[in-house]
Amino acid sequence: xxxxxxxxxxxxxxxxxxxxxxxxxxxxxxxxxxxxxxxxxxxxxxxxxxxxxxxxxxxxxxxxxxxxxxxxxxxxxxxxxxxxxxxxxxxxxxxxxxxxxxxxxxxxxxxxxxxxxxxxxxxxxxxxxxxxxxxxxxxxxxxxxxxxxxxxxxxxxxxxxxxxxxxxxxxxxxxxxxxxxxxxxxxxxxxxxxxxxxxxxxxxxxxxxxxxxxxxxxxxxxxxxxxxxxxxxxxxxxxxxxxxxxxxxxxxxxxxxxxxxxxxxxxxxxxxxxxxxxxx
Numbered sequence: 324x325x326x327x328x329x330x331x332x333x334x335x336x337x338x339x340x341x342x343x344x345x346x347x348x349x350x351x352x353x354x355x356x357x358x359x360x361x362x363x364x365x366x367x368x369x370x371x372x373x374x375x376x377x378x379x380x381x382x383x384x385x386x387x388x389x390x391x392x393x394x395x396x397x398x399x400x401x402x403x404x405x406x407x408x409x410x411x412x413x414x415x416x417x418x419x420x421x422x423x424x425x426x427x428x429x430x431x432x433x434x435x436x437x438x439x440x441x442x443x444x445x446x447x448x449x450x451x452x453x454x455x456x457x458x459x460x461x462x463x464x465x466x467x468x469x470x471x472x473x474x475x476x477x478x479x480x481x482x483x484x485x486x487x488x489x490x491x492x493x494x495x496x497x498x499x500x501x502x503x504x505x506x507x508x509x510x511x512x513x514x515x516x517x518x519x520x521x522x523x524x525x526x527x528x529x530x531x532x533x534x535x536x537x538x539x540x541x542x543x544x545x546x547x548x549x550x551x552x553x554x555x556x557x558x559x560x561x562x563x564x565x566x567x568x569x570x571x572x573x574x575x576x577x578x579x580x581x582x583x584x585x586x587x588x589x590x591x592x593x594x595x596x597x598x599x600x601x602x603x
Contacts, residue, residue, distance in 0.1 A: 327590050330505075334547040335582040337538050342368045346388030346536035348529060349417075351375045351405050353395025353424065356525035359570075360391075363526040366577035367551060369533035380404035384411035388536030390419035391529045392440065394426070394433050402436055409443045418535040418544075421445035421488070422528035427457040441487045446541040448484055449492040449528045452477050459483050478507065478593065490541035492531065494524055498549045499593070502542035507593035510546070512553030514560035516569045527552050550588045555580055 347370045352360050357373050364371040374383045377400055384390050390412045392405050412419045423437040437458070441448075450458065459480040477493060481501055484491045491501040498510040517523045530552060535544035558580075559572035 330508075330543075330546065330590060331585050331588065333543055334550055334585050337534055337543065337547045338551070338580075338582055338585070340537035341533060344388070344537055345370050346533060347372055347386070348533050348536060349374055349380075349384050349387035349390045349408065350393070350529050350532070351380065351401060351408055352391065352393035352422075352525055352529065353397075353522075356393065356395060356522035359522040360393075360526040360529045362574055363577060364529055364533055366574045367530060367533060367580075369530075369536070371529070374408075375401045375404045377401075377403035377407050381407035381411035384408040384417055384419075385415035387412075387417055389532035390417055391422070391532035392419060392445075393422040393424055393525050393528055394437055395422075395424040395525060397433050397436060405436070405440065409440060413443060418446040418532070418541065420447045420449060420528050420532045420535065422449050422525060423454050423458055424450070424525065426450070426454045445488050446535060447490045447492055447531050447545050448488045449494070449524075449531055449545070451524060452493055452495055455481050455484070455491065455493050488541075490545050492545045492549065494527060494549070498553065500542060500545045500549065502545075504540060504542045505546070505592075508542075508546055509591045509593055510549045510553055511589040511591075512550075513556040514569070516560055516563075516566055517556050519566045520570050520573070546590075550585060550590075551577065551580060554584055554588060558584075 345368055348364055350373050361371040374380055390408055421440055426434050426437050456477040481491050493499045500508045530548040531545050534547045538544040555573055555576035558576040559569055563569045563572045
């Protein structure tokens with residue numbers, strides 16, 4: 324049975340591995356998020372490669388430390404690259420993350436693409452509450468790619484996705500990480516300014532990939548990534564009051580985070596049977 328101290332120690336160890344190894348993270352992401360996601364990866368100590376050409380993706384995924392796939396602005400050619408990259412990743416044993424941006428009844432083509440990608444068993448599925456709810460088969464009303472649900476509203480339904488992936492990560496005011504390994508972990512923190520900066524969630528998927536490049540555990544990688552993000556956002560918000568300066572301060576905070584800072588993260592365990600949060 325894990326406790327909070329054990330988990331934080333493992334997160335700190337992963338952070339150090341990330342700095343030491345500087346893993347290569349292969350990203351196939353959307354055009355809005357590409358630059359920001361690359362800068363976020365550099366800020367946490369990883370090395371980004373935004374390879375979305377179908378003639379290169381399969382081979383590159385085999386040499387990368389991890390692969391992050393995001394369906395925010397899929398083109399026909401980019402979608403071909405996604406499947407080739409996943410094939411390469413699975414061949415090489417490269418962990419890969421699926422961020423099903425925009426999944427739902429309205430955008431049928433991309434949703435069918437996501438359904439097909441799910442058959443290849445991503446190591447982590449990361450999304451906002453509306454995307455995860457739709458993916459789990461619970462119809463929700465989404466405003467574009469933004470979430471109109473709170474993350475805790477989809478916990479019961481999200482558990483069904485554990486048949487497709489060992490870890491489900493739901494981002495929101497409170498982040499939830501679902502896995503067979505840890506059960507459900509709730510992570511609080513961050514800032515209300517995060518939803519006002521584009522590509523925050525997309526970059527978080529890339530950070531999950533970076534941590535998975537140095538971790539054997541999908542769940543621990545997702546927990547570490549969300550803790551790093553939440554602490555950095557919280558620290559950045561304390562220094563700024565506007566969304567423009569917050570974005571810059573956030574990148575600085577990602578870079579400046581140190582192992583001891585993880586001692587301040589608020590982690591709790593969810594007991595769904597009794598519908599309550601439990602302290603470790």
